Amino acid sequence: MFDPAIVVSGPAHVIDGDTLRIGEERVRLFGIDAPELAQMCGSVRCGVNAREWLVRRIAGRPVRCEGESRDRYRRVVAVCRIGRHDLARDMVQAGQAVAFRRYSEIYVGDETEARAARRGIWSLRFQLPHEWRRDRR
Structure with a gap:
């Protein structure tokens, strides 16, 4: 059974x-990697799309x-999570992030x-987010 050391909950702002930011805490979704905000997938702003998808998924509900x-x-x-829905799983299933x-x-x-x-980035030509970040150093 998972016994978290840190629990953060409330309204979330999608970075x-x-x-996410919840209150004063910045939270990194475990186990996924989404395109960076500046990342393009061909002519598509896939990083912006991933952020907007997550904003719509949360839709003002507490996280x-x-x-x-x-x-x-x-x-x-x-x-x-929002209720029982794992946001990271939702992102990956929608093709907005990779494992x-x-x-x-x-x-x-x-x-x-x-x-x-x-779905999502899998319908586009794209570079894995960690490779994209590495190539920008």
Whole structure:
């Protein structure tokens, strides 16, 4: 059973496709990697699309995030839900983010389904977000 060390809940402001702010806390969605805001997928602003998709998904509802640690940017790394819906899983299933295998394989099956159905970024020509960031250094 998961026993979170850090719990953050309340109204969420979407920073990008895998980062929220709840109160004073910045929260990184565990196990996924979404395109960066400046990232283009061909002629499509896929990073902006991912953020907008998450804004619509949350739609002003309260979010509950449970995490065990913080990343190097001091963000809480957490599984975030609206009710029973896992926001990271929703993002991957919609093709708005990829499973971040470097940290977890929990969403790999969801990514496989989204890719097969050519949802979201899987219908576009794109670079994996971590590769895109690496190439911009």
